[in-house]
Amino acid sequence: MxxxxxxxxxxxxxxxxxxxxxxxxxxxxxxxxxxxxxxxxxxxxxxxxxxxxxxxxxxxxxxxxxxxxxxxxxxxxxxxxxxxxxxxxxxxxxxxxxxxxxxxxxxxxxxxxxxRPAPIGGEAQADGRPGFLARLPHRLGDDIISVRAEQHYVHVETTLGGELLFCGFGRAVHELTTHGAPGMAIHRSHWVAWPHVAEIYTVGSEVRCRLKSGQTVPISRRRVREAREAFEAFRSLPAGAA
Structure with missing residues (x-):
């Protein structure tokens, strides 16, 4: 040419x-x-x-x-x-x-x-962070606030910022649960970390979770009782035990 x-x-x-x-x-x-x-x-x-x-x-x-x-x-x-x-x-x-x-x-x-292979639950990664934490950019730290499903991605919010990651929501929840993250999937599209939850409250016929950041997340009806019990159990833990 x-x-x-x-x-x-x-x-x-x-x-x-x-x-x-x-x-x-x-x-x-x-x-x-x-x-x-x-x-x-x-x-x-x-x-x-x-x-x-x-x-x-x-x-x-x-x-x-x-x-x-x-x-x-x-x-x-x-x-x-x-x-x-x-x-x-x-x-x-x-x-x-x-x-x-x-x-x-x-x-x-x-x-x-x-x-892109997904990390297997329970498998420690090369950077020393296990499971789902190994997916996070280091600039976001390890203190996860919430995880939200976005089709074949998840949006992860930490105390240092947010990031869209290529990972299924089910896989993310499995890895967080496997490694004992203090939180729960309160909805088919939302996982929250108990240390960042301010309260669980009712608005009309809906039950919602309010995060300390001010964001609110819906709770599935079939998970309301489990979510309340898990949150109360977390709040009753001695300081520093979480």
């Missing part, structure tokens, strides 16, 4: 890393928000990939205009587009990008999901 090194770098950056960066940023935001529950996980990934392709299309068109007479697509040299032609060609160019970006994005997620 006769591209210079800066042109090659720009070509790769715009055609590969730009849509990938958009996909990663969008997926982290969506999966950590309540919107993640509205659609199936893989449908969200498909929509995110399509949106990234649509957003990246102007950069692809601008790239061809910048490279001028070079033949990027095996056809005649492209002409520098004006705003009118860009708007006219945007849908067709975006569709071509969608046909490439979406399958690649889905395959990358599938590969990550299948290739």
């Amino acid at each position: 006769g591209l210079t090194l800066p042109e090659r770098i720009t070509l790769v950056a715009l055609n590969v890393w730009l849509p990938l960066a958009i996909c990663l940023a969008a997926s982290r935001w969506v999966m950590a928000s309540p919107a993640a529950r509205l659609l199936p996980y893989w449908l969200w990934l498909t929509l995110i990939g399509a949106a990234a392709a649509w957003i990246s299309t102007p950069a692809f068109v601008a790239l061809e205009a910048w490279l001028g007479p070079l033949d990027l697509d095996g056809g005649p040299p492209p002409n520098a587009p004006d705003l009118r032609s860009l708007l006219r060609d945007w849908p067709s160019e975006a569709w071509e990008a969608v046909r490439v970006i979406v399958p690649v994005w889905l395959l990358l997620n599938l590969a990550v999901r299948w290739s």
